Amino acid sequence: MIVKQFKDEMTGLERVMAAVTFQKPDRVPVVPQAIGIARRVLGVSMSKLSQDPDVYVEAQLQLHKLCDYGFDSFAFVYDLSVEAEAFGQKVIYPLESTAYADPNNPLIKTVDDYRRLERINPRETGRMKDTIYGTERLAKAKGKEYSVGGFVYGPLGVLGQLRGHERMFVDLMKNRDAVIEALEIITPVLEDYAVAQIEAGAGGITIDTLCASKTMMSAKLWESIEAPYAKRLADTIRKAGGAVMLHNCGGAPYFEEQMKWLEPVGISHAYPAAGCKTWEEHAAIWGKKVMHIGAMDPSKIGMVWSEEQVMDNCRYFIDTFDGCNGGFILAPGCEFPPNGTLLNLIAMCKAAKAYGTNK
Template identity: 30%
Template sequence: MDMKQWVKDQIAAPVKKALPVLTFPAAEKMGVTTKELIYSPDLQAEAMMYIHDHTDMAAVLAFMDLSVEAEAFGSTIRYSDNEVPTVIGSIVDEDSNVDLLEVPDPREGRTGVCIEGVRKVAERVSDKPVIAGNIGPFSLAGRLMDVNEVMFLCYDEPDLVHAVLNKVTDFIIAYTKELKAAGADGVMMAEPLAGLLSPDLTEEFSNPYVKRIVDETQDDEFIVIVHNCGSSVKNTIDSIVATGAAGLHLGNAVDMAEMMPHIPEDVVCFGNVDPAAQFCHGTAESVYAATVELLEACSQYPNFIVSSGCDIPQLTPWENIEAFFSAVEHFYADSVDEDTTAAAAAAKPAPTTMTSRERFFAALSHEPVDRVPVHPFVAGTNRILTGATFPEWASSAELIAKGYIEMAKMFPEEDCVLVVVDFTVEASAWGQPVIYNRNNPGRPDGTRRLVPTADDYGNIKPVDALASERMVMHRDACKIVVDELGNEKPVFAYVMGPLSTLSLMRGQRKIRRDFSAHADDIRQAVENVTETLVQFANMLMETGIDGIMWDTYFAGSSNMTREQWTNIERDSVARLAQVVIDKGGINLVHSCQSGAYFDLQIEALQPAAISFLHPAFGCDSLASTKQQYGDKVALMGAVTPWNAVHGTDLEWDQECKQVIEEIGGDTGFVLAPGCFYPANASLGRVKRMIDVAVSATRK
């Protein structure tokens, strides 16, 4: 099929046919499980034909299963009867030799099943194109390296990430060519994890590899449609367009009416009715209304084709799917009932009786609260409220403070202000070079580490915190925030612990390797760093802040043993914590790594709360973490921060509610992301998290 002409025809057609990502719901109609479906090319073909025969789609879409390619590389996969498979754990980390990572043969395993399923459908369909599905390069690399860790590795080990990206891109190209040979007329390539990246990181870690795939596979008879369901796409759309893909598919995290002016007229763009909140959990009436509303907003653009925002869940009621297609048909027949587009009034949050200070400190003290306290853990994201770029914001105490003050005005229900600049403030006191980009937090220059080898730890001596421009800037920002907000809200400063600070001068991957053979040298360097951090902590406490949150990233089983942490950092962080206590302040701990040593840190730092993402060491769930430690320390977390730009609003809300259900209890808990809110995410989901907390009234 001439796909170049097909794209032109879709754009020119006065009456459009929809193209939702609709595949897995066919399993319910066929009476088969997801697991049966994903292992059978015959069942996949039958499912695609069922959709073909029962809907009026612009093309036949193959399955969007983002575990297929990761499994080909050897990842562990979790299966269920009625949900898309998911990847568990990682097979590549900072200690891996990527040269040993073999590029698999796409004709084998489940990729081979998908190829054969496409072949069987292509032999039966002649009236419309068959669009296969695959995963994008950064999203596949993230599944091999762990979607949380890859975000840090982009900063700390960019060469490692690029090495993996080259491997997976080779595989995706080979897989796409096999799908093409099987009869596919195109591919919808899902790159959702790129939705977490800033524009600069997208330019570095996603788009060049996407472009390489497009350049090597797309031609007049085969197109590439790039799917990105992240909210940051609004900042990266120009570079995504520059990949040369014939089509774009955008998720419901963005406003399609705002995006369409950025899409070239000859590029077809699909989106973006919410697959979870509307298709799966809405009603036929709400799906109809949402579809009409979207069409009314975007049909003025000839290159717009209505779709779902992402893959429609398997358990979606079929009547909701029918309502979607009915809305499209009626709209283009000019017979839409205007009453169907009326939106329901939003429910008002429940009133509260405590102030933010009262609520937050009551939770830390395990005393009754009127509702769930909430801290969205926003750092550099609030720069957008100042109109400054990251380099400008992170270099000015006034702009930093303004960001937090404006946040408090925009979200008065936020219960705590944590003044964070970026991870490099402390290391810069020793002269560690930092790289700044317009839309990225500062990161250490990996090519100019102050501790380039294990023999260089001795070079790290105590320095004067008052001579550090950025430490003084951080102090001044805290003072401004305290003066403006201190009577209303708790104000804490975020400080990198001594081992975390040292790791930025050495590199996380390298310092982990040094723990065994160079423990004494590292401990001495940590003690020297601590001398400066003691001075820094005193400076911060003198501003009137309520306390300090210490970053203890390495105090967990994913980074070092209990014995190693006790030997290297324990005494130093205990000394720092005592500085805060002596000043009448409160210690908080941020420990977002896997297997965090809660018991050791509680003993050493005497924290009122621990901010965390994963279950504590020795616990198998958030609930068991609550059971074991909930009476010893308040818990802050543990919502997955990356989901602020990935997934739907409903999924974000549901995770917030689930965390409250698992570890909220009556008190001793603060709802928060388990790590920093993504720096380039929309603030919309900050509001949604706060609304969930406000509605969770405590009796």
């Protein structure tokens, strides 16, 4: 057993490794999904954080210090428009909220534009280049003691940023061949991007598979459209030596289909899997099949609840997944709100020590 090789107090990296391999760590690992909120430690705007990789890295390091080094993993993740921006999509950078693709000026304006999409080099282009650079900085600063991961938005998600999701879904019904041609251009770029992050020091890559959920499309449609391309991406990550994880904050994510196609070691999610009505049912069915990262309600823990309520909710999830042989990481189901309270983020770290310690 891996755990027996560790010292009494594990490093963050050792805790995450133990969770991935279903060995109980000294305490439940914590991944607060703290992206935009980190800028509050430095007092900078979201627009500054979203466009300056050095500021982003410094914000993460200072947030870790503020939390008494209580969370166990880092990742350089600006937002979901990074890949689209590199392809040429116009992005809006609000002063105090998350950057987003301009919905009124999509790069792909017509069906013919799918076929005009050009392949880019992520190592040289836009904020993809920033992410590779920032991942390397985080890995050098924290990688010996803490987990450092990479992040890639899934192929269909990137295409939705370039076209607009509503228009893309219509095109899937009426002009599927054009959509497929664009996915053939996007996927190799994402493969190069993932490999570059691994070479920069990321131990694994999280693929955001938002479309693989009932709130986005049917399981059958996802399998016929994105699954083969997401599989190519996952296989490339493994070939490069990285672990494959997924993030899906959609309602009723398709665990069965994603496990079949992508074979992840862990899934970050906000809701129980399709077919499960409660977290208890989800834990009973899926808890020992794949490591879980989640799944607290971000808006409540960041914007609504008191510290005590946050700690109580942490305890609920720790207890619910306690029978999963250690394969659980405490986290929000999606990004901790960028304008949330830092006190509640710190409370998550406290709760892991108070309720998630294994004796």
